[in-house]
Amino acid sequence: xxxxxxxxxxxxxxxxxxxxxxxxxxxxxxxxxxxxxxxxxxxxxxxxxxxxxxxxxxxxxxxxxxxxxxxxxxxxxxxxxxxxxxxxxxxxxxxxxxxxxxxxxxxxxxxxxxxxxxxxxxxxxxxxxxxxxxxxxxxxxxxxxxxxxxxxxxxxxxxxxxx
Amino acid sequence: xxxxxxxxxxxxxxxxxxxxxxxxxxxxxxxxxxxxxxxxxxxxxxxxxxxxxxxxxxxxxxxxxxxxxxxxxxxxxxxxxxxxxxxxxxxxxxxxxxxxxxxxxxxxxxxxxxxxxxxxxxxxxxxxxxxxxxxxxxxxxxxxxxxxxxxxxxxxxxxxxxxxxxxxxxxxxxxxxxxxxxxxxxxxxxxxxxxxxxxxxxxxxxxxxxxxxxxxxxxxxxxxxxxxxxxxxxxxxxxxxxxxxxxxxxx
Numbered sequence: 001x002x003x004x005x006x007x008x009x010x011x012x013x014x015x016x017x018x019x020x021x022x023x024x025x026x027x028x029x030x031x032x033x034x035x036x037x038x039x040x041x042x043x044x045x046x047x048x049x050x051x052x053x054x055x056x057x058x059x060x061x062x063x064x065x066x067x068x069x070x071x072x073x074x075x076x077x078x079x080x081x082x083x084x085x086x087x088x089x090x091x092x093x094x095x096x097x098x099x100x101x102x103x104x105x106x107x108x109x110x111x112x113x114x115x116x117x118x119x120x121x122x123x124x125x126x127x128x129x130x131x132x133x134x135x136x137x138x139x140x141x142x143x144x145x146x147x148x149x150x151x152x153x154x155x156x157x158x159x160x161x162x163x
Numbered sequence: 164x165x166x167x168x169x170x171x172x173x174x175x176x177x178x179x180x181x182x183x184x185x186x187x188x189x190x191x192x193x194x195x196x197x198x199x200x201x202x203x204x205x206x207x208x209x210x211x212x213x214x215x216x217x218x219x220x221x222x223x224x225x226x227x228x229x230x231x232x233x234x235x236x237x238x239x240x241x242x243x244x245x246x247x248x249x250x251x252x253x254x255x256x257x258x259x260x261x262x263x264x265x266x267x268x269x270x271x272x273x274x275x276x277x278x279x280x281x282x283x284x285x286x287x288x289x290x291x292x293x294x295x296x297x298x299x300x301x302x303x304x305x306x307x308x309x310x311x312x313x314x315x316x317x318x319x320x321x322x323x324x325x326x327x328x329x330x331x332x333x334x335x336x337x338x339x340x341x342x343x344x345x346x347x348x349x350x351x352x353x354x355x356x357x358x359x360x361x362x363x364x365x366x367x368x369x370x371x372x373x374x375x376x377x378x379x380x381x382x383x384x385x386x387x388x389x390x391x392x393x394x395x396x397x398x399x400x401x402x403x404x405x406x407x408x409x410x411x412x413x414x
Contacts, residue, residue: 097166097167097170100169100170100173100174101166101169101170104169104173112173116173116174116176116177117177119170119174119177120174120177120178120182123174123178123182123185123186124178124182
């Protein structure tokens with residue numbers, strides 16, 4: 001018997017989002033907060049910006065709706081929706097990272113699996129740009145020769161300056 | 164711990180071993196994270212789930228465990244043998260029913276050197292046999308001796324090692340009974356006795372052959388110009404032969 005209780009979530013930049021309880025408790029973190037009775041006022045989420053929170057809510061809503069009897073969406077369609085949701089030209093890398101962090105913090109397993117698997121696939125496919133902080137440029141892990149050269153220089157430079 | 168690190172730590176469990184190993188090669192930061200044994204423990208648990216039932220009972224890290232057993236071991240190169248031919252002496256005795264035909268102490272290096280030039284009466288088949296890469300120890304017999312197939316020829320071969328003065332048996336009074344007409348060899352064999360340190364090595368034979376000239380075969384008499392000892396069942400290189408000899412039951 002789902003009560004249509006509305007929960008207010010507040011992002012780190014002060015924006016408020018009102019969602020149904022069923023959607024909010026997709027997040028285990030929020031679920032525990034509600035159970036511990038911390039949810040009378042808005043639930044503050046200091047680690048999540050409004051941009052990301054909006055996407056997370058979109059995801060949770062879709063998944064809650066998909067499992068409701070009236071709007072029964074089959075698995076294939078949901079998977080397709082997930083794929084479109086996470087598609088890399090829709091979601092830039094920074095957003096993808098923030099989604100992983102948010103899913104981790106909010107403890108939404110399915111979203112975490114989806115986002116991490118996407119990044120894992122990018123790593124496997126050598127499409128993942130890596131910023132090397134010391135040398136301050138970005139390269140793809142496909143350029144392994146470049147990695148070797150850079151690491152050698154890093155080591156050599158280190159010897160010179162850090163002995 | 165930066166948020167970038169957090170993301171990597173969330174993503175790495177989704178990679179398989181080869182990809183995680185590649186991540187270790189990307190840069191120092193990735194390496195620091197990817198080498199955490201936790202990820203490798205997860206990979207081991209996926210590959211060999213029963214491992215989880217004994218969580219802390221391995222001498223090596225899960226990283227090492229995964230790396231070692233992930234693939235079939237390639238055939239390891241043999242360690243350098245502990246013996247060398249300089250250390251060995253072979254006692255070779257060949258009898259017919261009533262006469263000792265050949266009785267010599269052969270130093271290892273002589274057998275190692277082998278027969279450089281088969282005499283001119285030797286067949287093509289023998290030359291090919293001597294040249295083929297399967298390792299064999301050969302000895303020229305000079306002066307040559309003649310025997311008939313009908314005579315019951317028996318042979319014994321003992322070997323002594325100079326490092327410990329111990330002796331092992333290679334051939335224990337075996338009868339020559341097999342003829343290879345392609346390579347003109349009259350052969351005897353013996354199953355080797357190994358030291359109890361090596362319990363599962365059986366059915367490995369030592370072969371000894373009399374190499375004879377290419378004539379008079381039909382008369383049942385052979386003109387022997389050389390002796391060959393080989394272990395073609397199991398050892399086909401010099402190092403393998405030396406290891407095999409090392410494993411014998413030395414007394």
